[in-house]
Every structure is written in C-alpha cells, then in structure tokens.
Amino acid sequence: MKNYIPIAFIAFFFFSCQSKEEITQQQYSVEGMALYQTHCENCHQADGSGLRNLYPSIKNSNLSPETLACLIKNGKKGNGFMPANAKLQALDIAEIVTYMREKWGGKKQIFPVDSVRLALQKCP
Numbered sequence: 001m002k003n004y005i006p007i008a009f010i011a012f013f014f015f016s017c018q019s020k021e022e023i024t025q026q027q028y029s030v031e032g033m034a035l036y037q038t039h040c041e042n043c044h045q046a047d048g049s050g051l052r053n054l055y056p057s058i059k060n061s062n063l064s065p066e067t068l069a070c071l072i073k074n075g076k077k078g079n080g081f082m083p084a085n086a087k088l089q090a091l092d093i094a095e096i097v098t099y100m101r102e103k104w105g106g107k108k109q110i111f112p113v114d115s116v117r118l119a120l121q122k123c124p
C-alpha cells in the first residue's frame with residue numbers, strides 16, 4: 001500500500017509538466033499512428049516510402065492538411081487509384097493528419113477536428 005503514494009506523486013508531476021495541448025497532441029498522434037497502420041500502411045508502407053511505382057511515397061508530400069483531409073476521405077484517381085475512406089470520421093482524419101505531420105512534416109502541432117470538418121465541407 002505504501003508504494004502507491006510515491007507512484008501517484010510521480011505520475012502527478014509527470015503529467016502536470018505537460019500542457020493540456022501537449023497531451024492532446026500525443027493522444028492524436030498515437031491514435032493516428034494506429035489508424036495509419038490500419039488504413040494506409042498496406043500501400044504507403046510504415047515509413048511512408050510507398051511501393052515501387054504502384055503507390056507513391058508520401059514522405060515529402062507538400063499537400064496542405066485540408067487537401068490531405070479530403071484525399072483521405074474521398075480517395076484519389078490519377079494514374080493510380082486510392083480508395084475512399086467513407087467510414088473514417090472527422091476525428092479519425094484529424095488524428096491521421098496530425099500523425100503524418102509529426103512523422104514526415106516535423107511539425108508537432110495538432111490538426112484539430114473542427115478544421116477537418118471545415119475542410120471536408122469544401123472538398124473539390
């Protein structure tokens with residue numbers, strides 16, 4: 001029983017050192033990684049490098065987060081074909097975009113769910 005107290009104490013200080021925003025950012029990023037693994041990794045690979053000339057690399061993609069949100073939701077047909085993800089909700093998409101921006105954009109900043117909703121209303 002004695003041991004619980006110091007642990008609770010340490011946990012308290014650990015979490016209180018992080019701002020609420022940092023914690024949310026981490027949540028988005030962790031969830032986003034799981035969603036990426038489920039919905040994207042088969043084609044674009046874990047490291048984002050794609051697969052030969054079948055699936056493009058997305059590591060240096062300079063799409064805006066808004067364009068990316070639409071692309072994830074609606075898919076894309078160019079020379080290749082990327083299926084739509086009609087079942088993904090705005091929050092899922094926000095998490096994926098946040099994860100991708102952190103991993104390949106070097107940007108530790110959340111892309112909020114409200115921005116995704118707005119972007120999805122304006123998809124081409």
Ligand code: HEC
Pocket residue numbers: 036039040041042043044054055056057058061062063068071072076077078079080081082083085096
């Ligand atoms: C079935 C394979 C497949 C899956 C799954 C898939 N993609 Fe794609 N993706 C493609 C193909 C093929 C293209 C190229 C489409 C074209 O011809 O323009 C593409 C294009 C893209 C691009 C644009 C690259 C650029 O700069 O033009 C991005 C970014 C992207 N995908 C991200 C994702 C994300 C994020 C997911 C998961 C939500 C995902 N893709 C799931 C096959 C896939």
